Amino acid sequence: MTGHPAQGASAGRRAAVLRLASGTPGILVIALAAAFAAGALGDAAAQRLTTWTVYGLLALSLVLVWGKAGILSFAQGALFGIGAYAYGVLAGNLLPMTGESVSAVAGAALVAGLAAASIGYFVFYGRLSELPVAIVTLAFSLLLLTVMGSLSDPKYHIGSVALGGYNGLATSALTVPWAPDGLPLIATFQLVVIVTALVAVGLRTLMRRPFGRVVLATASNRERTELLGYDPRRVRLTAFALGGVVAGLAGALYAASALYIDPSVFGLAQSTMVVVWVLVGGRQSLLGGLAGVVLVEPLTSALGGAGGDFGPIVLGAVLILVVLVVPAGLVPTLAGLVRRLRARDGAAADADTAIQPIDGDPPLPRDEGRAATLSTHDLVKRFGGLVATDGVSLRFEAHRIHSIVGPNGAGKSTLFSLLVGRNRPTSGTIRLGDADITGRPAFRRARLGVGIKTQVSSVYLEATVLENLWLAAYADCRSVREADRRARAMAGWLGLAARADGPASELAHGHRQLLEIGMVLAARPAVVLLDEPTAGMTREETRLVAELVKRLSSHCTVVVVEHDMEFIRELGAPVTVLHKGAVLAEGSVDEIRADERVLSSYLGRTHADAK
Numbered sequence: 301m302t303g304h305p306a307q308g309a310s311a312g313r314r315a316a317v318l319r320l321a322s323g324t325p326g327i328l329v330i331a332l333a334a335a336f337a338a339g340a341l342g343d344a345a346a347q348r349l350t351t352w353t354v355y356g357l358l359a360l361s362l363v364l365v366w367g368k369a370g371i372l373s374f375a376q377g378a379l380f381g382i383g384a385y386a387y388g389v390l391a392g393n394l395l396p397m398t399g400e401s402v403s404a405v406a407g408a409a410l411v412a413g414l415a416a417a418s419i420g421y422f423v424f425y426g427r428l429s430e431l432p433v434a435i436v437t438l439a440f441s442l443l444l445l446t447v448m449g450s451l452s453d454p455k456y457h458i459g460s461v462a463l464g465g466y467n468g469l470a471t472s473a474l475t476v477p478w479a480p481d482g483l484p485l486i487a488t489f490q491l492v493v494i495v496t497a498l499v500a501v502g503l504r505t506l507m508r509r510p511f512g513r514v515v516l517a518t519a520s521n522r523e524r525t526e527l528l529g530y531d532p533r534r535v536r537l538t539a540f541a542l543g544g545v546v547a548g549l550a551g552a553l554y555a556a557s558a559l560y561i562d563p564s565v566f567g568l569a570q571s572t573m574v575v576v577w578v579l580v581g582g583r584q585s586l587l588g589g590l591a592g593v594v595l596v597e598p599l600t601s602a603l604g605g606a607g608g609d610f611g612p613i614v615l616g617a618v619l620i621l622v623v624l625v626v627p628a629g630l631v632p633t634l635a636g637l638v639r640r641l642r643a644r645d646g647a648a649a650d651a652d653t654a655i656q657p658i659d660g661d662p663p664l665p666r667d668e669g670r671a672a673t674l675s676t677h678d679l680v681k682r683f684g685g686l687v688a689t690d691g692v693s694l695r696f697e698a699h700r701i702h703s704i705v706g707p708n709g710a711g712k713s714t715l716f717s718l719l720v721g722r723n724r725p726t727s728g729t730i731r732l733g734d735a736d737i738t739g740r741p742a743f744r745r746a747r748l749g750v751g752i753k754t755q756v757s758s759v760y761l762e763a764t765v766l767e768n769l770w771l772a773a774y775a776d777c778r779s780v781r782e783a784d785r786r787a788r789a790m791a792g793w794l795g796l797a798a799r800a801d802g803p804a805s806e807l808a809h810g811h812r813q814l815l816e817i818g819m820v821l822a823a824r825p826a827v828v829l830l831d832e833p834t835a836g837m838t839r840e841e842t843r844l845v846a847e848l849v850k851r852l853s854s855h856c857t858v859v860v861v862e863h864d865m866e867f868i869r870e871l872g873a874p875v876t877v878l879h880k881g882a883v884l885a886e887g888s889v890d891e892i893r894a895d896e897r898v899l900s901s902y903l904g905r906t907h908a909d910a911k
């Protein structure tokens with residue numbers, strides 16, 4: 301249904317104004333206006349507003365790390381503290397020589413970034429990866445609180461700067477070459493506002509670039525992201541280190557405006573406050589992070605600070621209220637309301653929910669020698685005392701379709717997990733072509749061309765159909781343009797063009813299965829593993845998927861696990877029967893249907909019944 305043209309035009313103007321106000325120019329104009337209006341402020345107000353703006357910057361670091369990358373970190377307060385101390389030490393030592401402390405701010409941000417990268421390395425790559433990140437980061441903050449608090453002896457100094465222990469450390473004002481005695485408070489505030497706005501714009505831009513899209517994808521579905529060929533550890537580490545740089549920058553600016561820093565920044569109150577701001581404002585929105593500070597800090601200050609008598613009680617109550625009433629935070633909830641109102645104006649026509657016949661070959665570069673033979677030799681996987689894969693030796697020839705069947709619990713999905721690297725085998729080898737890939741992690745196998753459509757559909761539900769396909773294509777080609785082209789072509793081929801810009805969560809079951817197959821194909825696989833691709837589909841849909849699968853062998857090797865014997869028959873491919881983790885029989889559909897062992901153990905009938 302479409303509205304009156306005049307209404308449409310005014311809605312369009314409204315949308316354009318909103319876009320402009322919330323876009324990069326809007327953020328910069330608002331920041332500049334706020335910065336220059338500050339000329340009328342007194343020193344006390346300027347000091348307070350500087351602190352809140354710096355907290356806003358700190359909140360942005362957690363929006364990136366938690367809201368965007370999905371890592372709940374209690375270390376942002378500590379990284380802020382590291383930035384503040386690093387500024388104190390760097391400026392204290394360098395200012396007398398250089399006459400400016402801007403380089404100390406940059407250096408402090410870098411130090412905090414390196415600190416974040418170091419913790420991140422242990423958390424994402426090392427043994428600590430088995431512990432929740434929140435616990436590790438909280439422990440890190442408390443450790444720093446104790447260590448920094450105990451360094452009060454004058455012997456603990458770096459260069460000419462004594463660290464001061466619980467007494468804290470006096471820091472230098474922000475100094476530039478044309479103001480050698482330090483910038484006045486108002487000018488510091490103006491600078492902090494502009495830096496915060498630039499960081500917000502920078503992060504916003506970053507989140508729209510391929511790195512940002514992969515960060516969001518990793519937070520949404522880490523396993524799928526790895527199975528497409530991205531290394532989730534590296535993505536998370538990079539986002540965490542970048543969050544450290546932003547938190548450190550905030551800390552340095554804090555130290556340059558407050559002229560003092562003490563170990564309380566490493567305490568529980570500071571670590572928790574960052575999480576509270578971001579929860580209240582909305583952790584998935586950069587604006588939400590800033591808004592959280594604006595909403596919470598005046599209240600905290602009025603109650604005598606987060607460490608005061610009433611502060612924690614009132615803040616706790618506010619937090620519980622927010623989590624219960626607006627769990628996504630205030631800004632995303634309001635934005636969602638506006639979006640829903642707008643969507644009511646122009647509801648889209650409903651497209652067909654059934655799978656449509658698929659014509660032609662998949663829109664991929666035709667065989668560039670990528671299709672490969674996948675083979676296993678004496679593969680064993682034990683889960684404790686249970687042998688899920690029992691000495692399996694199989695060979696899936698290039699450009700051929702192969703089927704695997706077997707009763708529930710036969711080890712079919714476990715075999716696939718071993719092939720893609722989700723599980724490590726207890727013994728045995730796996731080869732792709734001539735390469736031994738047994739010890740390679742899942743993302744490396746995906747890069748070599750091993751793709752899987754998992755048993756339980758695994759797509760990015762919040763992302764659009766096109767974004768899902770784009771992420772898969774980009775994992776292979778690393779070109780924005782080529783990934784755009786491939787994603788559109790794949791959506792068209794799968795009959796999903798009408799739904800391309802809608803979220804994957806709104807797809808009907810069959811379409812969601814198709815989307816996942818499309819994602820695997822968009823990554824230009826050498827081997828495609830399809831784990832029950834027709835589960836839950838109608839007879840007609842199953843037939844259409846069989847047609848689709850048959851078209852794939854011109855591009856890659858295909859291995860299908862299915863229970864549906866009609867589907868297996870339609871594929872007309874050689875069949876392997878698994879039973880209790882081992883290969884029970886191999887042959888054509890007719891041969892395995894006539895095999896007495898298969899009939900009694902899997903097909904559930906006696907030989908006599910079969911006749």
Ligand SMILES: Nc1ncnc2c1ncn2[C@@H]1O[C@H](COP(=O)(O)OP(=O)(O)OP(=O)(O)O)[C@@H](O)[C@H]1O
Nearest residue numbers: 683686687688706707708709710711712713714715
């Ligand atoms: N992570 C795990 N830990 C312990 N046991 C497991 C694990 N994964 C699978 N198993 C066990 O291994 C055996 C094989 O399971 P698997 O899921 O591979 O069978 P399947 O043939 O795919 O079954 P279905 O057709 O029901 O999907 C089962 O007994 C299962 O309980």
